[in-house]
Amino acid sequence: MISCAKSTKEIPDLAYGNNTEATVQTIINHAKWNALLQKHVSNKGSVDYKGFQKDAVELESYLDQLGKNVPTKSWPKNAVFAYWINAYNAFTVKLILDNYPLISIKDINNPWSKKFITLGAKKYSLEEIEHEILRKMNEPRIHFAINCASFSCPNLSNEAYKSATLDKQLTDAARNFMADNTKNTITKDKLAISKIFDWFSGDFKKKGSIIDFISQYSTVKIHPKAKISFKEYNWTLNE
Secondary structure, three states: OOOOOOOOOOOOOOOOOOOOHHHHHHHOOOHHHHHHHHHHEOOOOOEOHHHHHHOHHHHHHHHHHHHHOOOOOOOOHHHHHHHHHHHHHHHHHHHHHHHOOOOEHHHOOOOOOOOOEEEOOEEEOHHHHHHHHHHHHOOHHHHHOOOOOEOOOOOOOOOOOOHHHHHHHHHHHHHHHHHOOOOOEEOOOEEEEOOHHHHOHHHHOOOOOHHHHHHOOOOOOOOOOOEEEEOOOOOEEOO
């Protein structure tokens, strides 16, 4: 997630069409991924990678489905968004399984820049999906939806992202992240927050300060001049 992707070629055109949710569901359905998440990810975001290994065939089937159904200009924005979030998370799990067991995703050589993802006729890396596609959709809550397989990352949701419920899911992800004291410790006058807010500060400042952004999703009433520090990032595998 801290990778600094350089500009890449042949990034999909992110124009959006007017197809209905029902139409898109006939093209791509995330039910297989949802079932795997329900089975192998706890409500607190702990991932059972050994369980995922036992269901490797199902995971590969879903990844193959993604590869054969890349978004087109006719897809509505939320369907495109949900596709790429799910792709990022599912291929991250795939990357871990391909190198399992391990202590941290950082034990893998160049995990974010490795072009191991085939979608349609193109090869992608995780950093290309994150920086060249998802972040360009100008939705800062994306940082709480994609998971880097580490303890300090926002939790991997145990539900697939769906276009029909995307806004609520992104809001829930942001609220859950703010409320998790292992990721962020928030009081009225002092914030010890995730380095995600430092690494991607520009994404969170487009409509105000970082405190303004956090206040939208935290139950704590934060003073505008509250002191901010950043927590050390724990890259231990999220299992």
